[in-house]
Amino acid sequence: MSNILSDASLDQIFRNARTHSAWQGQEISDVLLEAVYDLAKMGPTSANCSPMRVVYVRSAQAKERLKPALAEGNVGKTMAAPVTAIIAYDLEFYERLPKLFPHADARAWFAGGSPDHVRDTAFRNGSLQGAYFIVAARSLGLDCGPMSGFDNEAVDREFFPDGKVRSNFLCNLGHGDHDQLHPRSPRLDFDEACSIV
Amino acid sequence: MSNILSDASLDQIFRNARTHSAWQGQEISDVLLEAVYDLAKMGPTSANCSPMRVVYVRSAQAKERLKPALAEGNVGKTMAAPVTAIIAYDLEFYERLPKLFPHADARAWFAGGSPDHVRDTAFRNGSLQGAYFIVAARSLGLDCGPMSGFDNEAVDREFFPDGKVRSNFLCNLGHGDHDQLHPRSPRLDFDEACSIV
Numbered sequence: 485m486s487n488i489l490s491d492a493s494l495d496q497i498f499r500n501a502r503t504h505s506a507w508q509g510q511e512i513s514d515v516l517l518e519a520v521y522d523l524a525k526m527g528p529t530s531a532n533c534s535p536m537r538v539v540y541v542r543s544a545q546a547k548e549r550l551k552p553a554l555a556e557g558n559v560g561k562t563m564a565a566p567v568t569a570i571i572a573y574d575l576e577f578y579e580r581l582p583k584l585f586p587h588a589d590a591r592a593w594f595a596g597g598s599p600d601h602v603r604d605t606a607f608r609n610g611s612l613q614g615a616y617f618i619v620a621a622r623s624l625g626l627d628c629g630p631m632s633g634f635d636n637e638a639v640d641r642e643f644f645p646d647g648k649v650r651s652n653f654l655c656n657l658g659h660g661d662h663d664q665l666h667p668r669s670p671r672l673d674f675d676e677a678c679s680i681v
Numbered sequence: 682m683s684n685i686l687s688d689a690s691l692d693q694i695f696r697n698a699r700t701h702s703a704w705q706g707q708e709i710s711d712v713l714l715e716a717v718y719d720l721a722k723m724g725p726t727s728a729n730c731s732p733m734r735v736v737y738v739r740s741a742q743a744k745e746r747l748k749p750a751l752a753e754g755n756v757g758k759t760m761a762a763p764v765t766a767i768i769a770y771d772l773e774f775y776e777r778l779p780k781l782f783p784h785a786d787a788r789a790w791f792a793g794g795s796p797d798h799v800r801d802t803a804f805r806n807g808s809l810q811g812a813y814f815i816v817a818a819r820s821l822g823l824d825c826g827p828m829s830g831f832d833n834e835a836v837d838r839e840f841f842p843d844g845k846v847r848s849n850f851l852c853n854l855g856h857g858d859h860d861q862l863h864p865r866s867p868r869l870d871f872d873e874a875c876s877i878v
Contacts, residue, residue, distance in 0.1 A: 489820040493690050498723040498817065518871050525868040526695040527812065530829040530850075532866045538875040546878040583867055605829070607801075608808050608849065615724065615812030620695065623686040632727040632805070652805065653727075669729045670780055671722040674715050678735040681743040 497622045502668065504627040504660030505561040512542070512566045512626070512657060520621045520657075527616035529609040531593070532584045535577035536613035537649050539570040540657075549642050550654075555633035558654075565629065565656035570643060571617060572651045573610025575602060610652055621657055629656035694819045699865065701824040701857030702758040709739070709763045709823070709854060717818045717854075724813035726806040728790070729781045732774035733810035734846050736767040737854075746839050747851075752830035755851075762826065762853035767840060768814060769848045770807025772799060807849055818854055826853035 495501075517540050525534065541550050547563055550570075554562055562568050574580075578594035594602050618628050631654045639651040692698075714737050722731065738747050744760055747767075751759055759765050771777075775791035791799050815825050828851045836848040 487689075487693060487822050489686075489690050489693065492684075493686050494720060494820060496684060496686065497694075497820070498720045498813075501723070503725045514877060517875075517877060521871050521875050523691060523695045525874070526698070528700045528815065528825070528827050530827075532868075534869050534874070536874065540875065540877040542877055580869060580873070584869070585866060604804075607804060608829070611805050611808035612812040612815075615809040616695070616816070618725065618809075619813070619816050623691060623694070625684050628725070630725050630727075632802070669782060671729075672731050672777060672781070674718050676777070677722070677731070677733065678714075678718050678737065680711060680714060680737040680739055 493623075497619050501622050502627070502660070502665050504629045504656070504658070504665070506661040506664035507561070507565050507656070507658040508661055510566060510659050516624065516626070517567065519624055520617065520626070523620035523623065524613060524617040527613060529612060530605065531581065531590045533577050533581065533590075533605060533609055534584055534613065535573040535606040535610045536617070537572045537574050538617070539572065539643055541568040541570060542566070550639065553635045553638035553642065558631050558633045561629060562631070562654070562656055566658040567656070569617070569655045569657055570639060570651055571610070571614040571653050571655055572644065572649050573606040574649050575606050576648045577606055578602070607652070614652055614655070618655065621655075626657050627660035629660070630654065631656070690820075694816050698819050699824070699857070699862050701826045701853070701855070701862070703858040703861035704758070704761050704763060704853070704855040705858055707763060707856050713821065713823070714764065716821055717814065717823070720817035720820065721810060721814040724810060726809060727802065728778065728787045730774050730778065730787075730802060730806050731781055731810065732770040732803040732807045733814070734769045734771050735814070736769065736840055738765040738767060739763070747836065750832045750835035750839065755828050755830045758826060759828070759851070759853055763855040764853070766814070766852045766854055767836060767848055768807070768811040768850050768852055769841065769846050770803040771846050772803055773845045774803055775799070804849070811849055811852070815852065818852075823854050824857035826857070827851070828853070
């Protein structure tokens with residue numbers, strides 16, 4: 485594979501893609517929500533462990549369950565967004581490894597092992613998948629508004645009461661109002677973040 | 682924005698993209714390594730905190746420094762890869778927030794605060810950026826071989842001796858030999874990983 489995506493595509497998923505807070509009103513169909521996941525799930529995770537779990541909060545009733553957990557500055561935009569995805573990770577992801585990694589007993593690498601190792605693996609790979617999810621949504625023409633400003637434990641009590649799944653971040657989804665974007669913030673230059681040795 | 686990327690592009694970054702272990706011999710230029718970062722840096726992080734740090738290990742000498750930290754099964758493919766990126770995160774990322782988030786004193790949200798909150802923020806957002814990095818590399822025609830099978834502390838001692846930066850995962854980069862790929866492993870179905878409420 486030695487192709488480079490078109491400038492329009494690179495703009496759409498990286499260069500011109502912005503975090504949105506103001507939303508146009510269109511609804512998002514089940515088909516599109518499934519299509520986002522069906523792309524995101526293809527991204528790599530260690531031992532294909534795939535710990536990400538997603539709750540798409542779309543109904544007014546479910547939005548009300550989410551509302552008390554939101555930081556004040558995130559309430560308006562989240563209640564207005566067509567969908568808010570709770571990006572979470574399953575601390576018992578290893579129970580799916582017989583399906584996901586059928587050529588070895590990968591379950592045994594985690595089950596009953598170090599809780600820190602299990603948690604780090606779920607958090608790292610669930611976060612990787614969360615980023616694949618953002619890029620997948622953008623590649624299908626959706627705008628994203630990811631957020632860490634909420635009470636994780638409150639979300640977990642409300643949406644994941646069995647204690648096995650933990651919220652990672654929230655991501656509003658919809659078609660953003662581009663006229664209401666602020667200028668983009670700076671990024672670190674190559675030499676501030678990278679080296680070649 | 683309501684465009685959908687072409688099928689060829691979606692195939693390249695998600696559907697047909699595979700984790701590679703066998704490499705064709707081409708070298709990777711500084712320009713291409715910089716271009717991967719310049720796309721990846723545009724992806725969203727909380728408060729634009731941008732904690733990812735990357736060491737591109739390309740020289741034979743630097744590869745030898747990395748070798749003792751690798752799990753046995755990862756030695757051959759990593760030594761053969763044109764470049765191995767150490768994807769890391771900076772636990773003092775907040776020192777860059779005056780540049781990255783100039784419209785508020787975001788540094789004060791982290792400096793001197795809970796070490797767990799700082800570490801979780803660095804790990805979550807550094808992992809998100811690691812995934813942007815993988816997609817960016819693929820979007821520029823590179824193949825990736827991300828790995829968690831190595832001794833993180835050994836890598837940190839060798840490459841980040843000041844203790845402020847921690848390795849997250851490794852990612853071999855190059856042009857893979859597609860004839861040596863195994864069949865793709867299954868993914869979780871939508872209903873196994875997602876719900877709409």
